[in-house]
Amino acid sequence: MTEREKMLAGQLYDCGDKELLEQWHKAKDLVRDYNRLDSKDAEGKQRILKGLLGGMGENLWITAPFYADYGNNIYFGDHCEVNMNCTFLDDNKIVVGDHALIAPNVQIYTAFHPTNAAERFGKPMADGSFEFCKTQTAPVTIGDNVWIGGGAILLPGVTIGDNVVIGAGSVVTKDIPSNTIAYGNPCRVVRENK
Numbered sequence: 788m789t790e791r792e793k794m795l796a797g798q799l800y801d802c803g804d805k806e807l808l809e810q811w812h813k814a815k816d817l818v819r820d821y822n823r824l825d826s827k828d829a830e831g832k833q834r835i836l837k838g839l840l841g842g843m844g845e846n847l848w849i850t851a852p853f854y855a856d857y858g859n860n861i862y863f864g865d866h867c868e869v870n871m872n873c874t875f876l877d878d879n880k881i882v883v884g885d886h887a888l889i890a891p892n893v894q895i896y897t898a899f900h901p902t903n904a905a906e907r908f909g910k911p912m913a914d915g916s917f918e919f920c921k922t923q924t925a926p927v928t929i930g931d932n933v934w935i936g937g938g939a940i941l942l943p944g945v946t947i948g949d950n951v952v953i954g955a956g957s958v959v960t961k962d963i964p965s966n967t968i969a970y971g972n973p974c975r976v977v978r979e980n981k
Contacts, residue, residue: 794878794924795860799901803919807857814839814858822851844885849873860897863887864931879924879943884931890955892938897924899943930965939974950980 788796790804801807817839824831836843839858844865852872855861860877864885872892875881879897883889900907900920907920925944929935933947936955941947946962953959954970963969967976 794922795880797879797924799921799923801919802922810857810859814855817858818853818855821849821853824851826851841880856898869893870937878922880926881929882926883929884933884949886932887929888934890935890937890939893935893941894939895927895941897927897943898922899924936970952980 790800790807793800794807817835821832821835821839824835832849836847836849839855840861840863841859842862844863844867846866847863848867849869850871853869854874856876856878858877860880861875862880862882864883864887866885867883867887867889869889870891873889874894876894876896876898881895881897900922909918909921912918927941927943928946930947930949930951932950933953934951935941935953936957938955939953939957939959941959945959947953947959948963948965948967950966951963952968953963953974954968956972957970957974958972959969959974961973963974963976966980968978968980969976971977
């Protein structure tokens, strides 16, 4: 099993793997180029997004700056908008449905590390340095017609159903069912969304 296969399967994997580092550097270069484009350069943005993302539907709008780890694990449906300064840590799949609105400063994480430092880093090498820290992942799924409020954080493994509003500043630690409004830290359902 390759390190990428382990990564996508949620197993401990080596972030320093050559294949993963090549994709990581490619994504960082594409993100840098995207963030430097003139705001009006829609054609250039589409070209870069097609090279960066795993998949995208019609009418995707991402306001720079935007940050991603690998890029190719991010999938958008149709008619989505991502506002400025969002971070998608896509060490596993991030799947966003149709008609999603993601406000500024939203962070979506799919990666996490062992809580024990020795398990995270292993033993120091002869020169005193450490290997890349060990990592695991879990996918994040966002349904259709979802609005994620500004500054929200979505943690690894969460699924947000259809027709959901997540309040600004929320920390989503568990799945949020469809047709609800949820907010807080930890994020919890406060009412139905009709």
